[in-house]
Structure formats: structure tokens, C-alpha cells
Amino acid sequence: MSDRRAKFSRARGHRAITLRGVMFLGRLGPMATIGAKGLCTGLIAAGLALSQAAAAQPPSPAPNADSPHTNSIGCPPAPKADSLSSSYQGSSAEPASKTQTSKTAGPNRANFSGEPASDDARQVADWVVETADNGGLPFVIIDKVDAKVFVFDAHGQLVGASRALVGLAKGDDTLAGVGNLALSAIRPDQRTTPAGRFVASLGADLQDKNVLWVDYAAGIALHRVVTTNPKEHRLERLATPSPLDKRISYGCINVPAKFYDNVVSPAFTGTNGIVYILPEIKSIQQVFFTPKAPQITGGGGPTSAHAQ
Numbered sequence: 400m401s402d403r404r405a406k407f408s409r410a411r412g413h414r415a416i417t418l419r420g421v422m423f424l425g426r427l428g429p430m431a432t433i434g435a436k437g438l439c440t441g442l443i444a445a446g447l448a449l450s451q452a453a454a455a456q457p458p459s460p461a462p463n464a465d466s467p468h469t470n471s472i473g474c475p476p477a478p479k480a481d482s483l484s485s486s487y488q489g490s491s492a493e494p495a496s497k498t499q500t501s502k503t504a505g506p507n508r509a510n511f512s513g514e515p516a517s518d519d520a521r522q523v524a525d526w527v528v529e530t531a532d533n534g535g536l537p538f539v540i541i542d543k544v545d546a547k548v549f550v551f552d553a554h555g556q557l558v559g560a561s562r563a564l565v566g567l568a569k570g571d572d573t574l575a576g577v578g579n580l581a582l583s584a585i586r587p588d589q590r591t592t593p594a595g596r597f598v599a600s601l602g603a604d605l606q607d608k609n610v611l612w613v614d615y616a617a618g619i620a621l622h623r624v625v626t627t628n629p630k631e632h633r634l635e636r637l638a639t640p641s642p643l644d645k646r647i648s649y650g651c652i653n654v655p656a657k658f659y660d661n662v663v664s665p666a667f668t669g670t671n672g673i674v675y676i677l678p679e680i681k682s683i684q685q686v687f688f689t690p691k692a693p694q695i696t697g698g699g700g701p702t703s704a705h706a707q
Contacts, residue, residue, distance in 0.1 A: 507525075507528055507529040508525045508528055508529070508555070509521070509524035509525050509527065509528045509551060509555040509556075509557070510555060510556045510557055511524070511549070511557050511560075512556070512557045514549070514557055514560045516542070516545075516547075516549065516560075517542055517544065517545050517677075519542065519544075519677050519683050520540050520542045520545070520547070520549060520677060522683060523540055523675055523677060523683055523687055524540050524549065524551065524555065526687065526688065527551075527555065527673075527675065528554075528555035532596075532673070533553065533672075533673045534673070535553050536553055536670060536671060536672045536673055537550070537551060537552055537553050537558075537666045537667060537670065537672040537673075538551050538553075538672055538673040538674070538675065539551070539599070539621070539663075539672065539673070539674045539675065540675050540677065541563065541565075541592075541621075541652055541674065541675065541676045541677065542677050543565050543566075543592055543594070543676065543677060543678075543679050544642065544677070544679050545642055546562055546563055546564070546565055546642040546644075546645035546646075547560060547561070547562055547563060547642075548560065548561050548562075548563045548621070548652065548654055548658075550662050550663060550666050552666065558662055558666055559658060559661070559662035559663075561654050561655055561658040561662070562637050562645065562654075562655075563621075563637075563645065563652050563653060563654050564624065564633060564636060564637060564645045564646075564647050564648050564652070564653035564654075565592040565645055565646060565647075565648060565650075565652055565653075566590050566591045566592035566646065566648055566649065566650040566651075567587055567590040567646050567647055567648065567649070568587060568588050568589065568590045568591045568646075569591070569646075569679055569680065570588075570591035570593075570679070570680060571591070571593060571594035571595075571678040571679060571680045571681050571686070572591065572593060572594075573589075573591055573593045573614075573617045573619075573650065574589045577589065577617050577618065577650075578615075578616045578617045578618045582649060585649060590648070590649045590650055591650055592619065592648070592650050592651075592652060592676060593614060593617065593619065593650070593676060594676050594677060594678035594679070594680075594681060594686050595675075595676055595686060596673060596674075596675055596686075596687065597613045597614055597673070597674040597675075597676070598671055598672075598673060598674075599611050599612060599613045599621070599667065599671065599672055599673065599674045600612055600667065600671045600672075601664065601667050601668065604620075604622070608622070608623070609622075609664055610622040610623075611663055611664075611667055611674075613652070613674050613676075617650065618649070618650065618651070619650050619651055619652075620651050620652070621651070621652040621654065621659075621663060621674070622651060622652075622653065622654075622659065623653070623654065623655075623656040623659045623660075624637060624653040624654060624655060624656060625653060631647055633647065633653060637653070637654075637655060675687065
């Protein structure tokens with residue numbers, strides 16, 4: 400892992416300079432870029448006001464083969480204790496939370512187009528539209544409890560929804576400095592998908608595959624499902640209805656390749672966007688509805704990172 404993590408150190412030094420330049424341009428005009436590629440340790444920005452800036456396509460990360468502390472995209476084998484739920488083994492399993500079919504969207508409300516969604520997902524999406532918190536950008540709601548991803552256009556119209564794989568451990572925060580650790584050094588209880596508001600952007604991983612960087616410094620991205628390790632059964636996990644089967648990654652959000660290519664990538668091409676990851680321990684009021692909620696940028700950062 401340490402050899403692969405060696406690929407980002409120099410590139411991240413360059414990205415730290417690039418991010419400062421982006422933030423400076425953001426002060427000069429409404430068309431400046433906001434957010435680049437940050438991941439879970441969170442780069443706290445200036446607050447919700449930054450979401451008012453329009454976005455331009457951010458640069459893709461350019462891994463440097465001589466830099467230390469990088470990991471390729473994809474996760475190592477899941478811990479032995481993590482097994483598929485009974486739904487995968489042939490019997491039914493209860494969903495992690497109740498969902499309800501979408502109500503008819505009204506003025507200043509998100510339109511789920513009949514897609515089932517949890518009350519929390521619906522409430523946050525409606526809040527985004529009503530307050531224009533997305534700043535005129537496309538946005539994503541990630542429901543960890545239901546293991547589901549909703550992609551909306553800038554006006555709050557659902558573009559697509561899909562089941563998703565998320566972090567193995569429950570939790571709304573990430574370990575400080577996790578982006579600098581080898582994957583093998585991250586304990587099972589530290590493999591969380593963080594909750595919060597993130598400015599996200601498309602970029603390339605070490606293998607030049609397109610991913611949506613959510614929190615670059617902590618190694619969190621939304622990407623096509625990784626199938627390099629058959630023992631993880633990631634495709635099978637995505638196919639089951641149980642959210643319990645979806646806890647497998649080191650924090651990244653895995654979605655079907657077709658969904659990524661047809662929905663996620665087009666929605667973020669040529670623009671940044673906002674990703675809202677719903678909490679599972681904290682309340683949505685604590686995470687999103689308090690004044691000056693933290694904003695974490697999705698591109699660049701002063702430390703090395705890995706996609707998981």
C-alpha cells in the first residue's frame with residue numbers, strides 16, 4: 400500500500416497551490432471554481448455562502464509515481480466478520496429504515512418522480528431546493544441508512560437513483576489523518592462514510608478512471624463498483640434489497656457502473672456540484688440545518704489521499 404500511496408505526495412503539493420488559486424478566483428467573480436477534490440478529513444471552508452459561486456470544471460488529479468502514501472481505487476478484502484445478510488443467502492431481510500413513495504412535488508420542493516425515499520432524504524432534498532443551498536449546481540443525496548443515492552439537477556428534479564455500497568462501519572465522522580494511512584492500517588471501526596455537505600467534482604483515479612471526488616483529503620469518492628476482489632461479492636451486494644449488505648467499503652460510495660456512466664458523470668461534467676451525505680448517528684438538524692454548516696471542498700488538499 401505504501402508503494403501505491405507514493406504516487407500522490409508531489410501531486411498533492413501541486414494541488415494545494417492549485418486550490419489556493421481556485422479559492423482566490425472565487426473571490427474575483429461569480430464564475431470562479433468552488434471546491435476541487437477533498438475527501439473525509441474535511442477541509443472546512445467559509446460556510447454555506449461559498450455555495451453561491453458558480454463552478455467551472457476543476458482539474459483532474461495527476462498522480463506522481465514518485466510520491467508516497469497512495470492507494471489505488473478499490474478496497475481490500477472485507478473482514479471475516481462482515482458477511483452478506485440473509486437476503487443474499489436466500490431469505491428475506493428487513494430494510495434498515497422505512498421509506499415512502501414520493502409525494503407530488505410542489506413549489507420549492509425536490510421532485511423525486513415517484514422514487515421511494517426516506518423521510519430524511521426527502522426533508523434534506525426539499526431544504527436544498529427551498530433555500531437554494533446548492534447554489535444553482537446539481538446535487539446528490541446519499542442515504543447511508545437505506546444505502547441509496549439520489550442525483551438531482553440544479554432545480555431539484557431527480558435525474559436518477561440507485562442502490563449503493565458504503566463504509567463498513569457506522570459513523571458520521573472520519574479519523575483525523577485517515578487519508579495518510581495505508582488501507583491495511585485503517586481498522587474496521589474506522590471505515591466510515593462521513594456525513595455532511597461536500598463540494599464535489601469529477602476527476603481521475605490512479606488508473607485514469609473517472610470518479611466523483613467527494614472528500615479528497617480523506618480518500619472518499621463516489622465511483623463505479625469495484626469488482627477486483629471476488630471475495631467481497633460487491634455486485635451481489637448491490638443486487639440485494641437489504642441495506643445491511645451494502646456495508647463493505649472503506650468509506651467510498653460504490654454504485655453500478657451503468658448508473659455512474661449514465662447519471663452521475665453526465666450530471667457533473669463541466670461543473671462542480673454538492674453532495675449531501677445523510678448522518679446515521681447524528682440528526683439531520685445537527686448536520687445540515689444549523690447556521691453556517693461546515694462545507695468541505697472535494698478537490699485538492701494539502702495531504703495525500705487514497706480512493707477506497
